[in-house]
Amino acid sequence: xxxxxxxxxxxxxxxxxxxxxxxxxxxxxxxxxxxxxxxxxxxxxxxxxxxxxxxxxxxxxxxxxxxxxxxxxxxxxxxxxxxxxxxxxxxxxxxxxxxxxxxxxxxxxxxxxxxxxxxxxxxxxxxxxxxxxxxxxxxxxxxxxxxxxxxxxxxxxxxxxxxxxxxxxxxxxxxxxxxxxxxxxxxxxxxxxxxxxxxxxxxxxxxxxxxxxxxxxxxxxxxxxxxxxxxxxxxxxxxxxxxxxxxxxxxxxxxxxxxxxxxxxxxxxxxxxxxxxxxxxxxxxxxxxxxxxxxxxxxxxxxxxxxxxxxxxxxxxxxxxxxxxxxxxxxxxxxxxxxxxxxxxxxxxxxxxxxxxxxxxxxxxxxxxxxxxxxxxxxxxxxxx
Numbered sequence: 001x002x003x004x005x006x007x008x009x010x011x012x013x014x015x016x017x018x019x020x021x022x023x024x025x026x027x028x029x030x031x032x033x034x035x036x037x038x039x040x041x042x043x044x045x046x047x048x049x050x051x052x053x054x055x056x057x058x059x060x061x062x063x064x065x066x067x068x069x070x071x072x073x074x075x076x077x078x079x080x081x082x083x084x085x086x087x088x089x090x091x092x093x094x095x096x097x098x099x100x101x102x103x104x105x106x107x108x109x110x111x112x113x114x115x116x117x118x119x120x121x122x123x124x125x126x127x128x129x130x131x132x133x134x135x136x137x138x139x140x141x142x143x144x145x146x147x148x149x150x151x152x153x154x155x156x157x158x159x160x161x162x163x164x165x166x167x168x169x170x171x172x173x174x175x176x177x178x179x180x181x182x183x184x185x186x187x188x189x190x191x192x193x194x195x196x197x198x199x200x201x202x203x204x205x206x207x208x209x210x211x212x213x214x215x216x217x218x219x220x221x222x223x224x225x226x227x228x229x230x231x232x233x234x235x236x237x238x239x240x241x242x243x244x245x246x247x248x249x250x251x252x253x254x255x256x257x258x259x260x261x262x263x264x265x266x267x268x269x270x271x272x273x274x275x276x277x278x279x280x281x282x283x284x285x286x287x288x289x290x291x292x293x294x295x296x297x298x299x300x301x302x303x304x305x306x307x308x309x310x311x312x313x314x315x316x317x318x319x320x321x322x323x324x325x326x327x328x329x330x331x332x333x334x335x336x337x338x339x340x341x342x343x344x345x346x347x348x349x350x351x352x353x354x355x356x357x358x359x360x361x362x363x364x365x366x367x368x369x370x371x372x373x374x375x376x377x378x379x380x381x382x383x384x385x
Contacts, residue, residue, distance in 0.1 A: 013165035024153025054091040076158035083161035088125035096274035107166035121147040189311035207285035229270035249275035294326040295357030
């Protein structure tokens with residue numbers, strides 16, 4: 001049986017049950033139907049990446065053969081008793097944390113977690129082998145078996161079930177009511193963040209700040225730890241009024257090291273960007289403050305990090321900078337369309353939005369204006385205890 005879905009804005013995927021044969025050289029998945037089943041030949045073309053709009057991913061041909069298909073079906077050379085998940089890397093993944101998690105790791109978790117490790121990963125489009133090494137800890141916690149590189153694989157690998165492609169219904173999050181086609185799932189985003197803490201052996205499962213409501217002379221009050229993430233390029237953030245630790249987002253840092261560092265904090269502040277993906281390592285009940293650059297970026301900021309943070313069980317706060325806090329004002333002048341009419345920049349397409357509002361502008365936060373947002377973060381942490 002083949003059940004395919006292109007439901008939602010982002011993805012397409014298939015679940016194939018029965019006598020399923022996978023051939024890497026042709027990147028094909030063939031379901032051999034029993035001879036007593038009078039079925040017709042059907043064929044699907046599936047891009048095994050969670051965002052089907054990405055065109056540099058080779059498609060998989062999924063074929064259901066009719067009865068008596070012995071002449072057409074490739075014979076098995078390796079037979080498995082466990083199911084498989086076939087997915088591609090590349091595409092947007094490998095560019096930054098956000099796409100690694102949103103496009104691959106979260107939907108792969110949804111597709112495979114139900115098997116409790118008894119699942120074989122089949123990976124195609126391996127243009128960046130280092131990606132697999134970077135996330136090997138997570139991959140090994142989802143599958144007990146060494147993954148198979150399908151690119152150029154001459155074997156015909158046979159499985160009782162193959163999930164072709166990864167499916168997402170919401171960026172960097174999980175919709176519990178949605179699932180891989182044909183396989184029920186009630187996974188949630190807190191399940192994923194718990195999995196991260198489990199895989200990386202992170203010690204903190206709650207924002208455990210002891211903030212006394214009344215002064216206690218016998219106890220030393222513990223202040224909440226606030227992490228200020230600062231990008232090395234394009235953007236700078238100056239903040240005051242909250243005792244903070246500044247950390248640069250390093251693309252070459254081991255994920256386990258980054259995860260342990262972030263997990264030790266109770267709140268995190270950062271400008272909209274891939275570094276905010278680190279919020280997945282915060283303990284539940286912690287606070288994420290997203291600083292939204294000038295340029296009507298609120299909708300994008302909310303969908304990429306605001307809604308996912310809430311889904312994770314974090315307190316989410318948003319601070320939108322005023323034009324006076326952006327270097328674009330002095331760089332371009334008040335009459336430039338990027339200053340006077342941000343909607344016109346959005347109408348020109350993503351490349352212009354990225355150029356002006358993500359790459360060109362730096363931020364100089366007005367601490368007085370920012371202070372109430374930090375006060376809300378502190379109040380939330382105080383209410384936890």
